[in-house]
Amino acid sequence: MTSFDFITLDVPDPAAAERFYAEAFDLGPRLRFRQADAPSTGFRGFTISLTVSQPANAVAYLDAALQAGATSLKPATKSFWGFGGVVQAPDGAIWKVACSSKKNTTPAAREFEQMVLLLGVADVAASKQFYVDHGLTVGKSFGRKYVEFETSPLKLALYGRRALAKDAGVDVSGDGSHRVAVGSDTGPFTDPDGFPWETSVMAG
DSSP: OEEEEEEEEEESOHHHHHHHHHHHTOOGGGEEEEEOOOOEEEOOSEEEEEEOSSHHHHHHHHHHHHHHTOEEEEEEEEETTEEEEEEEOTTSOEEEEEESOOSOOSOOOOOOSEEEEEEEESOHHHHHHHHHHTTOOEEEEETTTEEEEOEEESEEEEEEHHHHHHHHTSOSOEEEOOOEEEEESSOSEEOTTSOEEEEOOOOO
C-alpha cells in the first residue's frame, strides 16, 4: 500500500496557519506548511475531508474552525447521505467535515476516522490510469466520476473538478498554483492536473 503521510499547504504566513489549524482541527504532523505566494485565484482544485463518526463531532470541528477564523461555505446540515458542512480556512484551503450517521451516540469530540485529500481533475479516467501507472492501487472506483486509492494513513481520491467545486459550495473557476503538495513514498512527480507529489519521510 502506498504511504501517503502528510499534506503540505503553501501559505503566506506559516506561523498564522499553524495557529489556525491547531485551534480548528489539531491534526498534528499530518498537515504541514511552507511559505509561498505563488499566484492563485478562485478554486484551487482540491478539498480536504475529515470523516467523523457522528454529527456532534462534525459540529465540534466546524464550530472550532469558524471560531478560529474560517469562513462557512456550507453550514452543517443533514442530507440524504448523512451530515456535514464545509468551511474555508484563512489560507484558502477548503475543508469538509462529514459523517454517514445522522444520530449522536456519544458526547461530542474532535476525533476523526479518516482524512482524505480529494483532487478535482479534468478527466477522472485518465488521472486514474496515471496514478495506477505510478504504483497506486485502486480501492474504489465509480466509472468516470470518482476514484479512491489504497493509501495510508491518509486517503487520496479523484473527483471531477466541476463536481468537487459544487460539493464544496464554490464556483469552479480558478487559476494558478494549487498551493498543495502530497508527501509520500511515491514520487516525485506531477500529475496531469498539476498536483505535485514530493518524496518525503515522516518526522518521528
